[in-house]
Amino acid sequence: MQGMNTAMIWQTESISSEDSQKLAQKMGELLKPPKVVELVGDLGAGKTTFARGLVKGLGSDSDVSSPSFSLSNIYRLSSGVEVHHFDFYRLEEPGVMRQQILEAIEDEKSFVIIEWADTVRNLLPKSTIKIELKPTIDNPDRRIITINYPEKFHNVIAQLEQSRLS
Ligand code: ADP
Ligand code: MG
Numbered sequence: 001m002q003g004m005n006t007a008m009i010w011q012t013e014s015i016s017s018e019d020s021q022k023l024a025q026k027m028g029e030l031l032k033p034p035k036v037v038e039l040v041g042d043l044g045a046g047k048t049t050f051a052r053g054l055v056k057g058l059g060s061d062s063d064v065s066s067p068s069f070s071l072s073n074i075y076r077l078s079s080g081v082e083v084h085h086f087d088f089y090r091l092e093e094p095g096v097m098r099q100q101i102l103e104a105i106e107d108e109k110s111f112v113i114i115e116w117a118d119t120v121r122n123l124l125p126k127s128t129i130k131i132e133l134k135p136t137i138d139n140p141d142r143r144i145i146t147i148n149y150p151e152k153f154h155n156v157i158a159q160l161e162q163s164r165l166s
Contacts, residue, residue: 006151008149008150008153009147010149011146012160013144014133014143014145015139021049021050023053023145023160023163024057025053026159026163027054027156028053028054028056028059031111033058033081033082033111035112035127036114036124036125036128037131038131039051039115039133040117040131040132040133041132042135045133045135046135048064048065048115051113052064054113055085058083059078059079060077060083062075064085066087066115068087071088072085072086072100081110082109082110082111083111083112083113085113085114086101086104087114087115088115088117088120091116092119094119101114105123127152129150130147131146132146132148
């Protein structure tokens with residue numbers, strides 16, 4: 001395996017909803033499909049907010065809302081890219097969604113974003129980028145954002161880090 005999927009970690013801090021979206025947008029601009037991004041965090045942590053920035057960075061002007069009831073939303077970009085946004089909150093048994101998520105993952109032109117992936121985590125590829133958002137007790141608008149990523153994304157993360165400094 002030669003460390004191909006060695007997990008690396010980068011942690012940053014967001015000071016507002018807009019700040020999280022800005023970070024996510026930059027990430028969306030840097031990542032080309034196919035990719036899988038898992039968003040982790042409690043209710044209200046900012047997963048959908050982050051997804052909104054990602055979708056924008058990928059090149060869509062669509063309004064991104066939580067797919068909590070529909071389980072998945074698809075945004076089709078003019079480039080032919082399809083962004084699949086899944087949200088399996090409180091879904092005990094993925095059922096047909098298992099097939100849908102596999103199809104999305106295998107599709108070369110798709111970018112998969114998933115919230116509450118617990119029941120399908122074993123289906124996610126090793127190249128999944130995992131982003132965790134954690135509120136802090138001192139400030140309701142602050143989030144600690146921890147990004148777990150395979151080594152091959154090191155350059156992308158380095159560029160993200162750079163964008164935070166300027
Ligand atoms: P989730 O999808 O994790 O349940 P949402 O993104 O739907 O969370 O909601 C997060 C809420 O927290 C939004 O109302 C958002 O405006 C607010 N918020 C405040 N500060 C931040 C931040 N730094 N990053 C993301 N969201 C934030
Ligand atoms: Mg959500």
